[in-house]
Amino acid sequence: MATTPKNRDRRVQRTQHLLKQAFVEVLTEKGFPAISIQDVTDRANVNRATFYAHFPDKYALLEALISEKIQQTLSETLPPVSQWDRNTLHLFIRIVLECYDGRDRSLHRPEEIMPQLEPATFERAAHEGVVKFLLAWLNQQGNICPQVPLETIAHMMSWAILGAATQRWQMSTTISSEEMANAVVLVMMEGIKQLTLSGSASD
Incomplete structure (x- = not known):
């Protein structure tokens, strides 16, 4: 019997879940620098070809985990998408800022022994997670500017x-996540033009 796209997608998701779970287990035991692809495939009980069919290397798997955890943290913390407003945007930004603070601790998961991540590595993974979450939100909103793609x-x-x-x-100098979130919300909600006008009016 031929494999349907739906069944194929489920199989892909199941395999990726096994690889991620195995990676985290080995990570806890050995630390990131010592992990090999063979360690992960042995723990997941799959062959190396299966691993490479899903991830090019262990760094890509690590980035996928970070992206997934950011999306999970946002989903668990934020109210339903339909209720988003200025306050929710502020909370969204603060959560991302605090996830960034915890990048050397696997997003506040100290039991998972993560490497000292290079900023660029974390930023790529965080960007992917944030974009996916934002797209899900934007797709459910009305009155989005039609001139700019979502x-x-x-x-x-x-x-x-x-x-x-x-x-x-x-x-x-230390600036709290609350203060930085306030600044980002101001720029996003008011826009550069409004900020410039406000500055001119105060001169």
Whole structure:
């Protein structure tokens, strides 16, 4: 009997779940630098060809896990998509900022011994997770600007948030996630033009 697309998708999801679960187990035992593809495939009870059919290397698997965890954290913390407003956007941004704070601790999961991630590695994975979540939200909203594709909006919002997160991470002075979220919301909601007009009015 031929495999249907639906059954094929389920099989892919099941295999990826096995690989991710095996990766986390081995990660806890050995640490990221010592993990080999063979370690993961042995634990998942699949062959190396199966691994490479889903991930090009262990770094891609790590990034997939980070992206997935960010989406999971957002889904578990935020109210239903239909209720999003300015306050929810603020909460969304603050969650991402705090996930970024926890990047060396596997998003606040100390039991999983994660490597000291390079900023670019975390940013790629975080960006993917944030964009996927934003697209799901935008697709359920009405009155979205028709001149700009939803994917473009999601990417712009994601990089704005992650750019603020990077700046906050690198700053020598401490600024809370609450304060930074306030700043990002202001720019997103009011826009550069409005901020410029406000600045001119105060001169």
